[in-house]
Amino acid sequence: xxxxxxxxxxxxxxxxxxxxxxxxxxxxxxxxxxxxxxxxxxxxxxxxxxxxxxxxxxxxxxxxxxxxxxxxxxxxxxxxxxxxxxxxxxxxxxxxxxxxxxxxxxxxxxxxxxxxxxxxxxxxxxxxxxxxxxxxxxxxxxxxxxxxxxxxxxxxxxxxxxxxxxxxxxxxxxxxxxxxxxxxxxxxxxxxxxxxxxxxxxxxxxxxxxxxxxxxxxxxxxxxxxxxxxxxxxxxxxxxxxxxxxxxxxxxxxxxxxxxxxxxxxxxxxxxxxxxxxxxxxxxxxxxxxxxxxxxxxxx
Numbered sequence: 398x399x400x401x402x403x404x405x406x407x408x409x410x411x412x413x414x415x416x417x418x419x420x421x422x423x424x425x426x427x428x429x430x431x432x433x434x435x436x437x438x439x440x441x442x443x444x445x446x447x448x449x450x451x452x453x454x455x456x457x458x459x460x461x462x463x464x465x466x467x468x469x470x471x472x473x474x475x476x477x478x479x480x481x482x483x484x485x486x487x488x489x490x491x492x493x494x495x496x497x498x499x500x501x502x503x504x505x506x507x508x509x510x511x512x513x514x515x516x517x518x519x520x521x522x523x524x525x526x527x528x529x530x531x532x533x534x535x536x537x538x539x540x541x542x543x544x545x546x547x548x549x550x551x552x553x554x555x556x557x558x559x560x561x562x563x564x565x566x567x568x569x570x571x572x573x574x575x576x577x578x579x580x581x582x583x584x585x586x587x588x589x590x591x592x593x594x595x596x597x598x599x600x601x602x603x604x605x606x607x608x609x610x611x612x613x614x615x616x617x618x619x620x621x622x623x624x625x626x627x628x629x630x631x632x633x634x635x636x637x638x639x640x641x642x643x644x645x646x647x648x649x650x651x652x653x654x655x656x657x658x659x660x661x662x663x664x665x666x667x668x669x670x671x672x673x674x675x676x677x678x679x680x681x682x683x684x685x686x687x688x689x690x691x692x693x694x695x696x697x
Contacts, residue, residue, distance in 0.1 A: 400454040403484040407452050410471040411437050440470035459485050475638045494583035495520035495576060496639040503636060503643065507531075511662045512655075514646030519639070520576040521586045522546040522569060529665035530658065531646060536622055546573060546589065550597035564615065570603040571610040579640070612642060624657040 412431035416422060421436065432440075438448040443463055450456035459467070464485055468478040482489040499517050507515040507528040514531035518524055522545040527535075542548050546569050549562065573590065580586055593600045612633035619627045627648070634643040648654035 399484060400456075403481075404452050404454040406481065406484055407467070407471070410473065410477070411452075414471065437467075437470050441466035443467075458487070461487055495580050495586060496641065497521075497523060497525055497585075498639075499526040499641070500636070500639065503641075507643075510645070511666070512647075512658055514644075514658075516644045516646070517636070517641055518545060518644070519641050520572070520580065521583070521589055522573065525641065530662050533661045533665050534619065534621065534627075534646060544589065545569065546593060550593050550600045564617075566599065566603060567608040568610045570600065570606075571608045574604070574607065576640075621657075624661055627654045627657055628652065629654065 411434070412429065414431045416432060416436075419432070419436070419440070421432070434449055434452060435445045438445040441448065441463070443466060447456060447463075451459065461482070464482055464487065467473075468481055471477075473481060479489045497519050503517060504526045507517070507526055510528060511530065513528075514534050515528045516524055516531045517526040524543045524545065545565075549566055549569055573586075573593075576583075576586060577590060594604070612635060614633075615631045617629055617631065619629055621627055630647045630649070632645045632647070634645065635641075636643060648658050
């Protein structure tokens with residue numbers, strides 16, 4: 398255990414905290430920034446002496462319970478919490494469940510990419526956010542299946558065919574196996590895996606093969622019901638704190654697919670504008686149009 402690094406990390410995080418956020422007096426009598434050591438010890442439910450020894454690089458290896466208490470007291474983000482456990486020479490215990498909400502700034506980014514399809518999935522392959530172009534590429538409405546693993550293995554909600562289906566099957570199983578190890582107490586994830594095992598022989602076989610895959614770049618073709626054959630580039634960006642992935646779907650500049658993207662993006666923008674302008678209570682026909690356009694509008 399690198400005691401000096403652990404001690405430095407604890408001091409740094411303690412000094413960044415503002416006493417007022419904890420209901421403590423934030424006055425001129427404090428000689429150092431942040432919380433006092435005894436205040437952190439109290440918040441972490443541990444003795445002051447033990448905490449002082451940790452900050453002085455003299456303490457024994459802290460247990461997972463102590464580390465969890467320190468992570469809570471210091472208000473560490475998930476990535477910071479994991480780093481604390483690693484510094485203490487201990488593997489972080491698995492999370493309770495996958496994060497199924499998207500950060501606001503990530504969701505906002507999706508809608509600043511009008512000519513790029515963007516989808517955010519959680520550790521169980523639920524779509525937690527997507528922009529209008531991505532929804533149009535998936536070619537079904539908001540009532541369609543929102544889990545990509547169910548789409549792939551159970552054929553639910555998917556109305557397009559893709560050259561990357563076989564490859565994505567292995568990618569999906571590799572990610573779901575990792576998620577099952579990280580979130581063994583996630584009831585929704587366990588239910589999904591049971592459903593996939595029961596409903597797909599292909600999934601069962603791939604699960605036994607234990608595929609390994611790292612997120613990266615993929616190229617594939619997609620047969621879209623209205624836009625025709627599209628050649629897509631798919632690149633994955635990670636949101637490690639939430640264990641989520643952002644898939645960016647683009648087309649080569651100047652290609653026929655890029656022109657199709659532009660038409661789809663223009664159509665979705667026009668439909669969204671028309672829907673927004675025809676939602677008054679005295680426009681019953683507009684309400685019918687709103688339902689019809691929702692498949693193109695859908696966002697996370």
